[in-house]
Amino acid sequence: MxxxxxxxxxxxxxxxxxxxxxxxxxxxxxxxxxxxxxxxxxxxxxxxxxxxxxxxxxxxxxxxxxxxxxxxxxxxxxxxxxxxxxxxxxxxxxxxxxxxxxxxxxxxxxxxxxxxxxxxxxxxxxxxxxxxxxxxxxxxxxxxxxxxxxxxxxxxxxxxxxxxxxxxxxxxxxxxxxxxxxxxxxxxxxxxxxxxxDQTFVPKDGVFARTGEVDFDSQQAQVLVDTEVHGAKGQGPFRVQQKLFDADGKLVANASTLVNESSEDVALDKTVLNVRDAKLWSTTDPYLYSLHTEIFKGEQRTDLKKTRVGIRTIDYTVDKGFLLNNEPLELEGMSFHHDGGPVGAAVPDDMWRRRLMQLKEMGMNSLRPAHTPFAPIFYDLADEMGFLVMNEAFDGWETEKADYDYGLFFEQWWQIDLEAIIKRDRSHPSIIMWSIGNEVIRKTSETQEELVKFVKALDDTRPITQGRGYMLGYDDIAGFNGHGEFKGFLEEYHEKYPKRTMVGTEITHTLQTRGVYRTKTAYRTRDNPAPWEKDDPIGKWNKIKDKVFLVPDLSEQEVFPEASKFYDSSYDNAIVRMNIRDEIKLSKKLPYLLGTYRWTAFDYLGESFGWPARTANFGIIDLAGFEKDGYYLYQSQWSDKPMVHVLPHWTHPGKEGVEIPMVVYTNLDEAEMFLNGTSLGTKAMTDDMQIVWQVPYTPGEIEVVARSKATELRKVIRTSGKPSSVNFFADKSTIQANKRDVVHVAVDVIDKHGVMVPNADSLLSFSLEGPGKIIGIENGDILDHSHHVAPERRAFNGKVMVLIQATDEEGDIRLSATSDGLVSKAMIIHSVKNTAPATLDNSKPKLIANH
Structure with a gap:
């Protein structure tokens, strides 16, 4: 055996x-x-x-x-x-x-x-x-x-x-x-x-728990529960017990139903649990109850199904926007695909947790898994962390987009699959709307109506939208992808349909490569066309250029002409139709626009602009999991936690005397910049969402001091020397020996003073000793075709990420990094058994001592 x-x-x-x-x-x-x-x-x-x-x-x-x-x-x-x-x-x-x-x-x-x-x-x-x-x-x-x-x-x-x-x-x-x-x-x-x-049991997706009536003044709430029981025929009478426990394990509500049914399957609809002093689930306080659905035969409990419950209400209006628990809340969201970069589609739970914590730290409050349902752990984490989710079922319907995609099976399987999707996920408080499709080819009102009716029969508590399905008429919220980024497009739609709320299902699209900069604005269609634009990029550009939100250049002449054409600028100036700042302005300006979902949060494999690229750089976090500058631009607008970020780096050999546009993102009122101790002046933050200084390049130190009435933050960046060694930054120092836990180790190439070298491409060799295994190595370079578990990887703009997974044995895991011309370094991760699960900090990964 x-x-x-x-x-x-x-x-x-x-x-x-x-x-x-x-x-x-x-x-x-x-x-x-x-x-x-x-x-x-x-x-x-x-x-x-x-x-x-x-x-x-x-x-x-x-x-x-x-x-x-x-x-x-x-x-x-x-x-x-x-x-x-x-x-x-x-x-x-x-x-x-x-x-x-x-x-x-x-x-x-x-x-x-x-x-x-x-x-x-x-x-x-x-x-x-x-x-x-x-x-x-x-x-x-x-x-x-x-x-x-x-x-x-x-x-x-x-x-x-x-x-x-x-x-x-x-x-x-x-x-x-x-x-x-x-x-x-x-x-x-x-x-x-x-x-x-037992022969009589509640199936995995057999409980539908949702919020009923809520009295916000008295803090009284109802939890409504539908229950399916399989295998009832011939089993005699049994009792279905519903018990609701708070986060401390205290019983707060219960109900019991006696069943004596001759059919095989039983459906119990709308059992009401009345909750006093109800604690509401929200993005800032994602409070979860635990619902225990039990089956008793006589006094013996023969089944127990646990379901997490969040008590919350949702609504949406053209004048107030989206409302959570009767309070307006702008949806500040992003879309992304299901892969995890170097691990492909086999994303460990710890990687999902780290990714969502990065987005939470950025201030994001809403997620759009595109264009398919994600793994169950994703929604569990969204419930725990307080994210709002637009859950999307399909990319297309009857007509294939790719040669062999789901369109081949849609007509035979859509009802089976859509029922499975809705029933699996409908008890999650994080899910606030269903999306039934995305940029569907040859879409019809008839199919949209059929899908909408089908979803509402399974769950009538959430609105339905569709990515670029706004013209068909049967969805609840009009969803807009790229067309919604054109000047005046949403406003014109509102004039025609003033009672319709809208959501930016994919707004906006910009591109960034970590550590790469250009001072002249680039537009994808004109300057780096996608595969579907390459037949006539200039003609396509001429058709849309008057509709695009144009972005001023940061200099008259390109300061960084050496940047590869395959990479995109990390200033907010590599766009498709609208940059990040115009996206945020639009969302705040239009009350009937509930919010936007940027394309994308993370770089993802595939959908590239062609060989040799593995992807297109839409994410504000790269394939390795490193934040790009756009991450901090969103953070400055979405997070209340004081922050300051400056770009680009300050290592530009050969550009002495050339004016470098230095940009600051901050959520404080003003910022002052210093070059080698000399003030370059204080500037107020405006609705442009960035402060720019033109600074002649001189090696040394740039310091930024951001201020508001009660807060002062400092950020220092220094010119680096030649690569000398590496530093390790890990999100955990101890993991469980359970064959599941994963630690992310960021490896920075540094000079002899410990300054990260932002243009380093050192070839690093990694070795691992002890009870662990490397499951992925990634540098974020979209042109790098290295095998994902090969022991060698070049740093890309100074960084590499190594993913290490525990085995089922205890002991110390030793990661070593060597490279020609660099001082070798090693670090230790402890793998232990029988401890509480290791958790990530909400802060940046910490420097782990080198050995």
């Missing part, structure tokens, strides 16, 4: 914190009972993997000993080499696809006899088929939708002896490509779980 009984029992004992316990209620006291149920058992580790099609692998007795052993989440595309020959092309970031198989043995303890065994997949890309003991269980073409199978009936005959096993086989068919307009990844790229439940 590949997995011993001990491993199964260990998983039962140590399943993740959201797992339900198995206890019995008797006389008001909880007592330990014989095995009743267990949910959320991790099923991620030690799968056998083979890249290539082996039809015999579906069989129960197929020999897979020679296959590679992998842990999930797993993306086999990101492990390949970049090549123009790969069929995914520029859409898929020039990475490979293909067919692959996964196999894993499941041991069956005797305690599971007469229970249901549910196998749950958070997501498999693409065209997955599952077999159990050689029997075909199911097929799902959509790579983004979570699904589950009751595999109990495929295990008949295994109960004849105390322990037996089941062989799980999964075939992933991503042979034909491209299947998306961006990098999709391939494989079982999200978590897999087991639920062991």
């Amino acid at each position: 590949k997995n011993s009984l001990c491993l199964i029992l260990l998983l039962l004992a140590t399943a993740c914190t959201s797992a339900d316990t198995h206890t019995q209620i008797s006389g008001g006291n909880e007592k330990q009972q014989t095995f009743a149920f267990e949910r959320n058992i991790p099923f991620d580790f030690d799968w056998q993997f083979h890249l290539g099609d082996v039809s015999a692998a579906k069989g129960a007795y197929f020999d897979d000993k020679a296959w590679q052993t992998v842990d999930l989440p797993h993306d086999y595309s990101i492990t390949g080499e970049y090549s123009q020959a790969h069929p995914a092309g520029w859409r898929g970031g020039f990475l490979p696809t293909g067919v692959a198989w996964y196999r894993k043995n499941l041991e069956i303890p005797s305690e599971w006899k007469n229970k249901r065994i549910i196998l749950r997949f958070d997501g498999v890309y693409l065209n997955s088929d599952v077999w159990v003991n050689g029997q075909h269980v199911g097929h799902r073409p959509n790579g983004y939708v979570s699904f589950s199978y009751d595999i109990t009936k495929y295990l008949k005959g295994v109960w004849g002896k105390p322990f037996d096993s089941a062989q799980i086989a999964v075939r992933v068919d991503h042979e034909q490509a491209p299947t998306g307009r961006w990098y999709t990844g391939s494989g079982i790229y999200r978590h897999v779980w087991l639920d062991i439940v």
Whole structure:
């Protein structure tokens, strides 16, 4: 047996914190009972993997000993080499696809006899088929939708002896490509779980909890609960108990329903829980209750399903905008795809947490996962951190955008998949609207109406929008992508439809490459056209140039002519139709515009402008996870925490005497700049959202002092010397030995005085000793085709990121970095067991001592 009984029992004992316990209620006291149920058992580790099609692998007795052993989440595309020959092309970031198989043995303890065994997949890309003991269980073409199978009936005959096993086989068919307009990844790229439940049970997505009536004055609120129960037929009477607990574990409301049903499935609608002194969920105080849905047969509790609940109200009007808990709140949001840069689509939970913490620190309050549902952990974190989410179901409908995308399956599968999406996510307080599509080709009012009615039948508590679907008439909120960035476009629409609220589903698009600057404004269509613009860029530019928000140049002559044409300027002057500052002004100006979702928060793989680029630089955080200057521009406008940022760096050899435009972003009232101790004057912050000094380059030090009445902040940047060594900055110094935890280690190339060298491209060699593994190395350079776990990587503009994941063993993990001409450095990360989960600080990663 590949997995011993001990491993199964260990998983039962140590399943993740959201797992339900198995206890019995008797006389008001909880007592330990014989095995009743267990949910959320991790099923991620030690799968056998083979890249290539082996039809015999579906069989129960197929020999897979020679296959590679992998842990999930797993993306086999990101492990390949970049090549123009790969069929995914520029859409898929020039990475490979293909067919692959996964196999894993499941041991069956005797305690599971007469229970249901549910196998749950958070997501498999693409065209997955599952077999159990050689029997075909199911097929799902959509790579983004979570699904589950009751595999109990495929295990008949295994109960004849105390322990037996089941062989799980999964075939992933991503042979034909491209299947998306961006990098999709391939494989079982999200978590897999087991639920062991009673014959009568609440399915994973069988509870819909939402806010009913709220009295803000008396702080009284209702929580409404719909419950599905499966397997009721022939089970006799049972009781469904709803208990709501506050964050301290105190019972605050409960209700009970006796069920005596002859049908297989039971639906209990709108159970009302009345909550006194209700604490509201918000972006600043994301307070969560815990709802326990229990099934009792007699006095024995046979099932428990936990659901987190946030009590909050939403509304939207043309004069007040979006309202959360009856208070106006501008949606300050961004869109992004599901990949994690160097790890591809197999994004660890810790990476999602770090990414969302970066956005929270920036002051962002809303997220748009584009253009597909994301992994469940994403929405759990949004609930915890207080983000508002526009949840998007589809990129397109009946017509394909990429040759082999979901359009091939839409008409057959959309109802099945959309129901799965809505039912999985509708209890999340973070989700405030549904999006049913994005820039849909050949869209029709008939299809939009059908989708809207379908969603509202499952959830009538949230409005529905669509990216660039404003002309069809059946959505609740008009959604605008690039066209909404043209001068006067939204205002003209409002004149025609004065009762319609709007949202910038993709507003705005700008481009930045970390550490690269140009002082002359660039417009994508004119200066660096996208693939769909290259047939006639000048003609297309002439058609739109009078509609574009033009941005003044920062100098008459280009100060940085050496910058590669493949990279974009990190001043706010590389745009498509509108820059960041004009986006923010527009959102504040128009009350009927609920807010905007920038394209994008993070650089993502794929959808590039063509070889050799892996992506286009739309993100304000790069592929490695490093913030670009645009991040700080948004922070200066969206965050109340005092901040100051200055750009560019102050290392420009050969430009002595040349005036460098030095730009300051701050949320304080004014700033003063000093060059080598001499004041260059104090300037007030204006609605231009940036302060600019023209400073003749002289090596040394730039200091900025930002001030308001009660606050003074200083920022110093220095001219660097030649590369001498490296510094390590890690987001955690201790991780758990659980095969899941990840530490992000930022590596800066520094000079002999410890100053980061902003133009360094040193080739760094990394080695790791101890109970950890490198799962990704990235520098943020969109032209770098290095393998993501190769031990060498060039610094890009002075930086590299190394991602290290724990194994299941304790000990010290030692990361070393060497390079010709540099002093070697090393750092230590401690991996321990049986501790509380390591958490990230909200502050910048801290310098870890070099050894």
